[in-house]
Amino acid sequence: MSNKGNDKPLVKMVDIEKRFGSVQALKGVDFEVYPGEVVGLVGDNGAGKSTLMRILTGIYHPSRGDIYFRGEKVLIDSPKKARDMGIEVVHQGFGLLDSMTVARNVFLASEPLIKVGPVKLLDMEKMNMETRKVIEHAGIRTGVEPDSIVQYLSGGQRQAVKIGRAIYFKAEVVILDEPTIALSIREKDHVGELVNDLRKHNVAVIYISHDLEEVYELADKITILDVGEKLAEYKRGEVSLEVLYDIIREGRIPPDIKQQNKKE
Amino acid sequence: MLKYLSKFLWLGAIVGILLLIIIFGVASGGRWLNVLNLQVVTRTAAQLGIVAIGQTLVLITGRFDLSVGSIFGVCGVVFVPLVAAFGIWPGFILALLCGGAIGLLNGTLTEKLRVPSLIATLGNLWIFRGLVFYITGGFANAIPRDLRDHYLITILGGKFAGGWNNLIFWWIIITAVMILVLNRTKFGNAAFAVGTDERSALSRGVSPATVRMAAFIICGFLAAFSGIGTVADMKTGSTTLGQSMELESIAGSVIGGTSLLGGVGSIFGAGLGALLLSFIRSGLILAGAPPYWFVSFVGVVLIGAVLFNTKMREHILKRIERSAL
Ligand SMILES: Nc1ncnc2c1ncn2[C@@H]1O[C@H](COP(=O)(O)OP(=O)(O)OP(=O)(O)O)[C@@H](O)[C@H]1O
Ligand SMILES: [Mg+2]
Numbered sequence: 001m002s003n004k005g006n007d008k009p010l011v012k013m014v015d016i017e018k019r020f021g022s023v024q025a026l027k028g029v030d031f032e033v034y035p036g037e038v039v040g041l042v043g044d045n046g047a048g049k050s051t052l053m054r055i056l057t058g059i060y061h062p063s064r065g066d067i068y069f070r071g072e073k074v075l076i077d078s079p080k081k082a083r084d085m086g087i088e089v090v091h092q093g094f095g096l097l098d099s100m101t102v103a104r105n106v107f108l109a110s111e112p113l114i115k116v117g118p119v120k121l122l123d124m125e126k127m128n129m130e131t132r133k134v135i136e137h138a139g140i141r142t143g144v145e146p147d148s149i150v151q152y153l154s155g156g157q158r159q160a161v162k163i164g165r166a167i168y169f170k171a172e173v174v175i176l177d178e179p180t181i182a183l184s185i186r187e188k189d190h191v192g193e194l195v196n197d198l199r200k201h202n203v204a205v206i207y208i209s210h211d212l213e214e215v216y217e218l219a220d221k222i223t224i225l226d227v228g229e230k231l232a233e234y235k236r237g238e239v240s241l242e243v244l245y246d247i248i249r250e251g252r253i254p255p256d257i258k259q260q261n262k263k264e
Numbered sequence: 265m266l267k268y269l270s271k272f273l274w275l276g277a278i279v280g281i282l283l284l285i286i287i288f289g290v291a292s293g294g295r296w297l298n299v300l301n302l303q304v305v306t307r308t309a310a311q312l313g314i315v316a317i318g319q320t321l322v323l324i325t326g327r328f329d330l331s332v333g334s335i336f337g338v339c340g341v342v343f344v345p346l347v348a349a350f351g352i353w354p355g356f357i358l359a360l361l362c363g364g365a366i367g368l369l370n371g372t373l374t375e376k377l378r379v380p381s382l383i384a385t386l387g388n389l390w391i392f393r394g395l396v397f398y399i400t401g402g403f404a405n406a407i408p409r410d411l412r413d414h415y416l417i418t419i420l421g422g423k424f425a426g427g428w429n430n431l432i433f434w435w436i437i438i439t440a441v442m443i444l445v446l447n448r449t450k451f452g453n454a455a456f457a458v459g460t461d462e463r464s465a466l467s468r469g470v471s472p473a474t475v476r477m478a479a480f481i482i483c484g485f486l487a488a489f490s491g492i493g494t495v496a497d498m499k500t501g502s503t504t505l506g507q508s509m510e511l512e513s514i515a516g517s518v519i520g521g522t523s524l525l526g527g528v529g530s531i532f533g534a535g536l537g538a539l540l541l542s543f544i545r546s547g548l549i550l551a552g553a554p555p556y557w558f559v560s561f562v563g564v565v566l567i568g569a570v571l572f573n574t575k576m577r578e579h580i581l582k583r584i585e586r587s588a589l
Contacts, residue, residue: 080469094464109469121448
């Protein structure tokens with residue numbers, strides 16, 4: 001379907017456990033995502049969604065468990081490593097530097113350089129030119145320039161810049177952790193369009209949100225976490241939105257649904 | 265228009281400098297504006313200015329360096345015995361390395377051992393001031409006479425074009441280089457990023473610890489260089505060398521538009537800030553005020569500049585938001 005013949009998981013996390021002192025945030029979670037697949041990662045507050053993704057992006061180190069990338073076991077021990085592997089994060093709260101220009105934000109830590117004698121300087125011309133492309137591709141229409149200060153961008157424009165940047169750097173996995181909090185309806189729709197665009201580019205997308213309707217609409221697969229455990233996983237259309245609500249509210253799978261699941 | 269102007273963090277400093285030139289010029293009946301006096305003023309400005317460049321860099325990354333005055337002092341006074349023992353060039357390089365090493369110590373304490381930079385560098389302020397007393401034995405020590413005419417001493421602390429101190433020349437060069445570094449290099453981008461929002465910078469793969477460590481080391485080198493240059497100029501180093509420079513350099517940076525919260529700052533502004541403070545110092549001398557009043561004045565100016573900058577910036581931002589509607 002949307003997997004375009006990608007039958008091997010791009011990322012596979014196996015039996016991931018994470019303890020913070022006495023708090024067990026993750027209790028042996030398996031998680032996988034395929035190229036061109038949008039996985040909705042849902043669950044109540046404190047379910048462990050962000051923790052799982054912070055492990056994937058090298059911010060936290062798992063207490064136990066393995067991560068496979070393209071079938072190979074990998075050690076992701078820093079955010080830089082994750083970025084180098086093509087794993088990008090789009091987060092509502094952070095990811096852009098307010099006091100800096102859009103161009104400097106897009107290229108932070110991956111700046112194009114030109115050699116001037118013995119020193120390497122930023123290639124500002126290239127940065128501005130490429131940023132203009134990112135802005136256009138991300139569908140930002142109103143008055144954002146490469147040298148606009150990020151502080152003056154709207155919430156939707158910020159998310160668009162982050163997603164545009166991920167596409168530009170040919171990310172293979174894009175993690176969106178509650179990307180639409182505090183966005184207007186139109187801006188939310190725009191983020192949705194960008195997610196579909198990522199899928200079209202065969203990017204593996206992990207979409208975390210409390211807005212179940214939004215997830216239900218976008219995701220090819222929905223993974224439900226509950227207090228550090230994977231409760232269930234459904235392909236698009238396998239359950240109804242109402243049942244999804246019930247599962248998350250109850251923190252368990254209703255008996256009749258369980259039955260259905262077993263038959264598979 | 266306002267949005268454009270707000271980019272120039274140092275506008276306030278320019279206004280301040282122009283005002284002081286007029287006030288002192290008029291109050292002294294033109295006496296203050298003579299070349300000899302300006303040579304003195306720019307010389308002290310250069311000493312402070314070079315230190316303020318490093319301080320600004322550290323501030324931009326979201327840290328403070330309160331030890332710059334003591335680095336200035338200890339590297340300045342240790343230059344004398346090092347030169348006497350090992351010769352001019354080795355002595356110079358060793359003294360300079362001392363500055364870098366103290367910077368490394370500051371960086372290690374704050375970034376690896378997680379001691380808040382205010383505390384770590386305050387500790388080093390006292391530790392290395394103590395060392396200054398130890399090295400000088402409580403007095404001043406002088407560069408041996410036979411070495412005073414060495415070309416390196418002249419390059420560092422001599423004079424050019426009829427009385428302008430060579431440190432002024434170094435100050436301008438270092439300013440230009442650091443402006444380039446901050447605005448046109450990967451490191452500069454990373455420095456602003458780390459100071460603006462550590463978590464976001466980290467998520468892009470910038471290591472805040474590495475960037476800040478580098479900032480502390482550069483700051484240490486610059487404070488050392490200025491201290492050595494000052495001793496090369498005066499031929500002696502005393503126990504008070506560089507005292508209260510931590511306060512003055514922070515004030516200079518802030519006057520030039522650098523934010524104490526990190527992520528915002530201007531090297532050019534820091535230069536203007538140093539110049540302004542140096543003006544004030546000479547103005548006080550002109551007015552016949554005892555020298556100890558200067559530090560009190562710097563305190564007042566520092567607080568005033570912070571208030572002015574934050575209020576003005578808020579005001580401008582509000583205007584921009586309104587005009588954007
Ligand atoms: N750095 C940390 N130190 C201690 N506990 C932590 C830390 N990070 C997360 N936790 C705990 O781990 C658990 C899972 O948190 P996590 O942020 O992953 O949840 P979440 O599913 O993202 O929730 P939300 O929907 O509210 O964002 C929570 O109990 C949280 O308090
Ligand atoms: Mg979360």
